[in-house]
Amino acid sequence: MTASRPAPDFVGYPEVRRGVRALLGAHADGHRRRVPACPEWTVADLLGHLTGIAERVLARHGGVVPASTASTVPELLDHWDDIGEDLDRRLAEAGGRSGEIMVMDA
Numbered sequence: 738m739t740a741s742r743p744a745p746d747f748v749g750y751p752e753v754r755r756g757v758r759a760l761l762g763a764h765a766d767g768h769r770r771r772v773p774a775c776p777e778w779t780v781a782d783l784l785g786h787l788t789g790i791a792e793r794v795l796a797r798h799g800g801v802v803p804a805s806t807a808s809t810v811p812e813l814l815d816h817w818d819d820i821g822e823d824l825d826r827r828l829a830e831a832g833g834r835s836g837e838i839m840v841m842d843a
Contacts, residue, residue, distance in 0.1 A: 746840050747828035753843045754821050757787070758814050768810045784813045788820075790839050795820050798827040 761768070761780065772778045778786070785808075792802045800823045807816040 745829070745832075747825045749840045750828070750843075751821065751825055753840060754817055757784070757843065758818075761810055761814065781808075781810050781813065784810055784817070787839075787843055788813050788817045790842055791817060791820055791824055794839055795824045795827065798824070798831060800824065800827055 761784070768780050770780055772780060772783050775783060788807070796802050800820070802820060803816075805812075805816045807813045
């Protein structure tokens, strides 16, 4: 029996973003709720963290992170998608395994 190999990050990470967007869109009233695994954070705080991680990885791979004043969940989701397009391409060019922390963290 051969072990399966996980999908590269540039494949998995867009799926993570889509899944988070769908989850938060289905629960529009939950953005101020506390996150059980991180009780000091709200859902919006957690999304800000995920967006910040993506920004750091994008910068590490030579991307330019656009200035953002996003603070609401819809704004953060849009910003995450915006930087995600460049990030996905750069991760693919890097062989796909250099953004593991993002997939694991999300």
